[in-house]
Amino acid sequence: MAETGSGSPPADGRRALVIGAGIVGTCSALYLQREGFRVTLVDRDGPGEGCSSGNAGGLGIASFTPLAMPGSLGKVPAMLFDPDSALKIRWSHFPRALPWFIRFARAGRPKRVEAIADALSAALADLFECYESLLAETDAGDLVRREGKLYVYESEASFAGGQYALDLRRRRGIEVKALSGDEAREIEPALGPAVKRGAYIPAAGQTINPLRLTQTLAELFHKKGGTILRQTVKGLEFGADGPPKVVTDAATHDPDLIVVAAGVWSKQLVAQLGTKICMESQRGYHAMLPDAGVTTRVSVQSSDRHIIISQMEHGLRITGIADFEGLDAPPNYARADTVLRHARALIPGLKSNGMTRWMGNRPSTPDSMPVIGPAPGHPSVLFAFGHCMIGLGLGAVTGRTIGELAAGREPGIDIHPFRPERF
Numbered sequence: 389m390a391e392t393g394s395g396s397p398p399a400d401g402r403r404a405l406v407i408g409a410g411i412v413g414t415c416s417a418l419y420l421q422r423e424g425f426r427v428t429l430v431d432r433d434g435p436g437e438g439c440s441s442g443n444a445g446g447l448g449i450a451s452f453t454p455l456a457m458p459g460s461l462g463k464v465p466a467m468l469f470d471p472d473s474a475l476k477i478r479w480s481h482f483p484r485a486l487p488w489f490i491r492f493a494r495a496g497r498p499k500r501v502e503a504i505a506d507a508l509s510a511a512l513a514d515l516f517e518c519y520e521s522l523l524a525e526t527d528a529g530d531l532v533r534r535e536g537k538l539y540v541y542e543s544e545a546s547f548a549g550g551q552y553a554l555d556l557r558r559r560r561g562i563e564v565k566a567l568s569g570d571e572a573r574e575i576e577p578a579l580g581p582a583v584k585r586g587a588y589i590p591a592a593g594q595t596i597n598p599l600r601l602t603q604t605l606a607e608l609f610h611k612k613g614g615t616i617l618r619q620t621v622k623g624l625e626f627g628a629d630g631p632p633k634v635v636t637d638a639a640t641h642d643p644d645l646i647v648v649a650a651g652v653w654s655k656q657l658v659a660q661l662g663t664k665i666c667m668e669s670q671r672g673y674h675a676m677l678p679d680a681g682v683t684t685r686v687s688v689q690s691s692d693r694h695i696i697i698s699q700m701e702h703g704l705r706i707t708g709i710a711d712f713e714g715l716d717a718p719p720n721y722a723r724a725d726t727v728l729r730h731a732r733a734l735i736p737g738l739k740s741n742g743m744t745r746w747m748g749n750r751p752s753t754p755d756s757m758p759v760i761g762p763a764p765g766h767p768s769v770l771f772a773f774g775h776c777m778i779g780l781g782l783g784a785v786t787g788r789t790i791g792e793l794a795a796g797r798e799p800g801i802d803i804h805p806f807r808p809e810r811f
């Protein structure tokens with residue numbers, strides 16, 4: 389797909405305001421700039437410090453398999469009673485999350501899974517091209533690596549259980565190499581004997597520092613004349629006519645175009661526009677080991693343990709856990725110790741001196757698809773949130789799509805599956 393931003397006519401200096409400087413908002417701001425908008429990026433924290441900071445760094449061109457898969461629901465009861473499992477639910481929050489789980493169950497039907505994989509694979513296909521285009525204007529091209537991803541399995545049974553997801557990828561043209569345990573260890577020598585089978589996807593990539601990636605892009609945005617404001621958006625204000633205004637703790641802004649890219653917090657903001665979105669925080673954790681004693685070559689994902697082990701420029705990061713405890717529940721950092729325990733089963737002897745723990749809120753829709761497109765009834769507002777487990781991978785493609793929509797062009801990807809009205 390060809391890049392569209394840089395050669396387009398300017399938007400006559402129309403003013404755009406992007407709420408949220410995560411990876412999605414920052415990429416959107418850059419692409420709006422390319423379209424000639426005068427852009428303000430607003431965040432209550434620094435760029436990239438939300439969910440975009442502590443993730444696994446995966447740039448998953450093949451990460452289009454949704455969370456809800458045929459048979460997922462059947463595994464839930466056992467997972468809930470296993471203290472070491474990845475799935476956590478706070479029962480007092482469950483009644484509020486129930487509509488999400490009902491939709492999640494529906495999204496896991498085989499026909500629906502095929503349609504979701506089609507929509508997400510088409511969007512993810514352009515991810516490297518979009519990041520390379522943005523990073524070409526910086527000296528930080530080293531941030532993105534394309535060394536593939538290794539899925540590992542600790543038994544023949546779990547390898548067999550993983551075939552559905554691997555075939556879903558193969559049927560969409562992704563090369564997947566099935567491996568023995570020893571072949572997996574040839575690709576990633578740090579792995580111990582617990583690994584019995586592997587599957588290698590050469591086309592996948594990762595960033596070696598997701599926070600630095602967003603910060604670098606935000607610096608580029610600023611250097612090109614963009615404004616970054618550290619303010620908290622309190623709400624949207626409507627007058628008798630004209631587009632909505634954005635009210636922050638410091639000012640009232642009246643841009644020509646508003647982009648809501650506030651990750652999981654977007655749900656409350658867009659409710660003020662009358663749009664109901666089904667989205668839950670799916671909280672994930674990481675353990676960051678600055679001195680792990682090993683350096684891994686490729687990103688490793690364990691299907692048995694639901695963790696990802698990624699080499700960052702500042703240490704080894706282990707991520708995992710899908711915790712549905714509600715957006716406002718305090719973090720439970722013991723979950724980061726759980727992911728470390730799992731990693732040690734795969735890479736014996738990992739050292740944890742100086743380890744830090746982190747929690748982030750994945751903005752999760754029940755169908756694992758983002759919300760991208762115009763706000764129903766508000767043509768001057770665009771939505772760009774709900775990127776679930778693939779927001780880092782999809783961030784730049786979403787940014788390009790926001791630029792195209794703002795410029796009034798047909799987007800390069802089909803956004804119909806991502807429409808806000810689907811909820």
Ligand SMILES: Cc1cc2nc3c(=O)[nH]c(=O)nc-3n(C[C@H](O)[C@H](O)[C@H](O)COP(=O)(O)OP(=O)(O)OC[C@H]3O[C@@H](n4cnc5c(N)ncnc54)[C@H](O)[C@@H]3O)c2cc1C
Pocket residue numbers: 407408409410411412413430431432433434435436437438439440441442443444445446447448619620621622649650651652653654671672673674707708747748749750751772773774775776777778779780781782
């Ligand atoms: C453990 C874990 C591992 C992950 N691994 C991967 C991976 O390998 N690959 C991948 O693609 N994705 C991964 N993800 C998912 C990815 O991190 C998210 O999808 C992505 O970061 C979402 O980006 P965002 O810009 O939408 O949200 P955020 O990064 O959360 O940004 C939203 C921003 O909005 C701001 N904001 C919110 N409300 C307001 C307000 N009222 N006023 C002002 N500012 C506001 C916040 O401060 C925040 O900076 C992972 C997530 C987790 C938790």
